[in-house]
Amino acid sequence: MNPVRIIEGIREGDKLPPGSLRSFMEGYLRGEVEEYQMSAFLMAVVFRGLSDDQLSELVSVMLYSGAVLDLSHLPVPRVDKHSTGGVGDKVSLVLAPLAAECGLAVPMMSGRGLGHTGGTLDKLESIPGFRTDLSLSEFQEGLEADGVSMIGQTREIAPLDRRLYELRSVSGTVASIPLIAASIMSKKLAEGLNGLVLDVKVGSGAFLPREADALELARTMVSIGAAHGVATRARLTAMDRPLGRTVGNAVEVQEAVECLRGEGPDDLRTVVVELVAEMIVAAEMGGSAADEHGADRDLESGRERARASLDSGGALERFRRLVERQGGDPRALDDPTRLPQPSVRQDVPSPRSGFVHSVEPVRLGRAVVEMGGGRTRLGQRIDPSVGFSGIVQPGDAVEEGAPLVTVHAASASDARAALSVVRDSVAVEQESGPAPLPLLGRRILPGSP
């Protein structure tokens, strides 16, 4: 294995001999391929991409560089969901217990917020006492007991991904769809799943705003999953505005609990129900790719099961058991004042009567970070009490002076700064505006165009 020949092959877009990428990556793990060779390789991939075979070799080495969970003793199918990240995206908090209530096992490993998007772990930890740093055996006990555990990535999972991710972030090589897909899928495939549903955000607040890019990422991930025998499907969902009416940590937990109670905003419920229905269908498909298409009836029956479990309170009870088992205070689910409370709450009044044209998610997400509710670097502590609630949505009719958003802040000066961001982020005009992106966009199944 000559590392320079492999880098040059990728640079020229050549078809490399089978096993070349595997040797290159294994050489890197053994210290025989240098960091400066890997970073040059990664930059060549940014420009040239990878063939399907090359990507599959890469994912396989990343996956087997660490532990791969064997959960085959569980009596029910294991299905997880992954989102590419958005503003106000509290879907996992509702979906994980809901899917478990619908009869699936959900071994969910999530991330923390970084940049303008929040993270599931941070949100969960705003419930007093909640622990996300379970050992792998505690994680399995939760799955066996309640069909759901929610933890952070452990160090045993895909260590090669961790090394590549760190190198990419310091070498300007993050922006590559195959590398993003390989990073996500190597971690998800390590969960030992039967099925996986990918929520790929599209629109201004998404990591990849353009639909074409989101579609390419979705297709790439779906085909990696299928190649590993996991029933994988993706759905594009709108991120041209925040999801739901809250952005922050404690405020999003409160909204998720409302949704689990069968209440809460329509858009959040619609996305959760759809993704759980996809999880149910994926579980029924198992590893088989047979008749993946045209399962509209199954999908509709999945939606009905999901809605019923929300409306019955079953999903909320499942979440309550999860919270208790992971050390959290379940009373916070019934009494939101037991969640971290901000010092200041301040409404932002609408400057005029009319219609909301747009709500800029990136600005609101960054404003939460500015108020201390997110991170600008890894390891930073956050303030779970800050954020936004009661956020209007595009198309809403508002009266002059009525609140567009309620700011939750740690100080009056923070609130003032956030208030000014909200004024710049929410456009209200007299006439009704253009339609936002459809909440549920394209559905991507293995082999779908």
Next chain:
Amino acid sequence: MNPVRIIEGIREGDKLPPGSLRSFMEGYLRGEVEEYQMSAFLMAVVFRGLSDDQLSELVSVMLYSGAVLDLSHLPVPRVDKHSTGGVGDKVSLVLAPLAAECGLAVPMMSGRGLGHTGGTLDKLESIPGFRTDLSLSEFQEGLEADGVSMIGQTREIAPLDRRLYELRSVSGTVASIPLIAASIMSKKLAEGLNGLVLDVKVGSGAFLPREADALELARTMVSIGAAHGVATRARLTAMDRPLGRTVGNAVEVQEAVECLRGEGPDDLRTVVVELVAEMIVAAEMGGSAADEHGADRDLESGRERARASLDSGGALERFRRLVERQGGDPRALDDPTRLPQPSVRQDVPSPRSGFVHSVEPVRLGRAVVEMGGGRTRLGQRIDPSVGFSGIVQPGDAVEEGAPLVTVHAASASDARAALSVVRDSVAVEQESGPAPLPLLGRRILPGSP
């Protein structure tokens, strides 16, 4: 200075704030930019190139990372020539003393052979005793005494280029015209020149075979030179066949001496005379770009001076003084048997009567390396006695059984192997063949299209 932002800027083809590349390179020299960041940067440059301003910053940091000679006390203009490297390219051996004889100072720093092309230092060192590792003060003494010194790159010159060159060779980032141009020009500008002539090879044996690439490299180097106040011009010359009738080290010295005596093959003499004429014109122009064009009369008068100095024996006497001063045995110039001699000389007979269609320079160059006359890695010792002489040229008429090439080898088995390469490298057909590339191609002056 955020190195990641600069790498991303290059990756996206953005216009960066002035000084960005300077900061990035200076950070690298100070150890603040890591090797893996530099290699990712270099790969991004391979794909995106550099703007003129970026390239100029890069060259300037490379140049001033080391010593820049001040030869302004010399009474005559300092002019050098650089070739991008070819097979049988012994031009420097003739040109340096000839240009000195024509009244210029030639502070020539050359390289060693690597890959299929030979190097001036290796050729010179086949003269018994010849030293190319002079100190900078010995180098200057030679210039003052005889107007010419021929040495290797010293460690004081452009150390940043040395680091980047090594990193490029192990990170698959050699193939970039702006990086090649910056590497060559930073070393040449360190010689403290008034003028510089670039011999850019084109055709199958050239480092960049395609004329469009060779032209782009030529234009890039000429504009860097002009920006640094050095009268720089380039000439494309043919490398679809070897230059002259010899390839190797001792055999090329012998042919160079013949040319210095006013004899030797026409193609070698034509290229040498043309490039020396360009050097004379560049010297007359000095740093001024005024009326760079249309100096045809000056060029023709330069050619006449060059031819006269060859035919008078003046150039050979100048070379003899250079050889003596640098420790070489001048008797080897009069008696070629004093040059290293091969154990075996063997003719390769023509398989038929007809016309030579092509002589493949890369194969012949590699065959010399195979016989021990070149290097496959830095630092390797070479056998100066091996190579090829009497090489036919495209268009030559040959009789069946007449020699196409004489092989000079260290053993009978080496000779056999080389003989088989020659059979594959020289095409002889009954009908006359297509015309080879014109020996002298496009001329590139500052600002020329």
